[in-house]
Amino acid sequence: MSRLVSILAGLLFGVGLTLSDMVNPQRVLAFLDVAGAWDPSLAIVMASALLPAALAWQVRRRRERPWLADRFHVPVSRKVDRSLLAGAALFGGGWGLIGLCPGPALADLAIQPRPAAMFVAALLGGMGLHRVIHSRAR
Numbered sequence: 001m002s003r004l005v006s007i008l009a010g011l012l013f014g015v016g017l018t019l020s021d022m023v024n025p026q027r028v029l030a031f032l033d034v035a036g037a038w039d040p041s042l043a044i045v046m047a048s049a050l051l052p053a054a055l056a057w058q059v060r061r062r063r064e065r066p067w068l069a070d071r072f073h074v075p076v077s078r079k080v081d082r083s084l085l086a087g088a089a090l091f092g093g094g095w096g097l098i099g100l101c102p103g104p105a106l107a108d109l110a111i112q113p114r115p116a117a118m119f120v121a122a123l124l125g126g127m128g129l130h131r132v133i134h135s136r137a138r
Helices: 002-019 025-032 043-050 049-061 084-099 102-108 113-137
Strands: none
Touching: 002 102, 025 043, 025 084, 043 049, 102 113
């Protein structure tokens, strides 16, 4: 049952990303181009996501565990370290360079499979490289 709910939630998220046009790299790049031809429309999309997120956090606060899992999977560390900053810089830099981030890229596989597949392949390669590097560091 939890897998079905996960799949449905992922599909709903993908539909939301598609309807809001966050899967369009040109729209994202126009949003990030604050010194040029800035397109603020994605700010409305991001702001409208705050209400359901706030409601979800309120529900989470009142429950000891989720309905379909044994615990909530939320970050426990509040430490800002070099690894976090490097990851944030890579994420932001990559998003700013090509206008895609992981969620929209996965949704974009259904719309523009070829460029999205290249991004997803690079994403999976980076995740694998990270896993190899961190497994050796331990």
